[in-house]
Amino acid sequence: MHRSAPRLTRILACAAVPVMLAVAGCSSDSDGKEGQAPGAKAPSAGASSAAPGGGVSEKPTPTVIPAKYAKLPSACQAIAAKTIEDLVPKVKTKAGTPGKSSNPANRGGCSWNGLEDKGVDGSQYRWLDVSLFRYNSDPVLGSGDERAKESAEKEIAKLKATPGASKMRTSPANGIGDEATAVAYDTKKTDEEFKYATIVARTANAVVVLSFNGAGYAGDGAPGEKAMMEGATKAAKEAVAAIAAANK
Structure with a gap:
């Protein structure tokens, strides 16, 4: 006890x-x-x-860098009329044919084509089209720039996998946006040799895909590779500049 x-x-x-x-x-x-x-x-x-005062703190919300560009220009106005006239002789529709888009602020496109008939000297056909893409910054998906970079890489991969393409060539395209790649290749259509020159460029959170192709008909020769790529480069630079101008 x-x-x-x-x-x-x-x-x-x-x-x-x-x-x-x-x-x-x-x-x-x-x-x-x-x-x-x-x-x-x-x-x-x-x-x-544990948070001060005995409560439980919440995980901080991830933050990303805001997207630089908030909108896209009209794709049919992204390339100067004079450039279109030079690249696509006898163009059918000078104002261009707009592509269908359910969200013009994030996606748009336009194309032009024409056939210059030179009689007994043959004919030259040209097709020019531009596609514009814009990406917002997202806490889960990443910044607009990162998403645009991924998009550009996918576009390049699709071009490299073009069915029936031959003589595929890729190279850096300096002086176009933040980064750009030139893709050139040949294809056969209706027994004619088509030359393709494409520029895939990223400018901040936007992507430009500029494609220019052409062929000679009725005995006329195919266009030169250098001239096609120079034309594509000029038009791509104008499209990149149009995106910046639309967001001033």
Whole structure:
């Protein structure tokens, strides 16, 4: 009886302190653990997420760099009329044929074509088209620039996989946007040799895909590769500049 009195006193003392202190400082008598200072707190599994005042802090929302460009220009007005006249002689529709888009702020396209008939000297056919893409910054998907870069890489990969293409050639296209790639190849259509010159350019969070192709008919030769790529490069630069102008 006399030996149980001290134990009873300790139990009553522990009952008078807060629960968290009682668990840490008074459990040694029951579980036999030693070396723990009275009143010490055990680490809590949720301590890392505890906020001042005892609440649980929420994970911070990821942030991304805002997209530079908020809109796209009209694709049919992204290339100067004089350039279209030079690249596509006898163009059928000078204003261009717009592509269908459910979201013009993020996607647009336009094309021009024409056949210059030179009689007994043959004919020359040209096709020019431009596609514009814009990407917003998204906390989950990434910044607009990153998304545009991924899009440009996919466009280049699609061009490299063009069915029936021969003499595929790719090279950097310097001085067009933030980065650009030139893709050239040949194809056979209706027994005629077509020359293709394409520029895939990224400017901040926007992508320009400019395709220019042509062929000679009725005995006229195919257009020169250099001239085709020079034409595509000129038009691509104008399209990149049009995006910047539309966002001033």
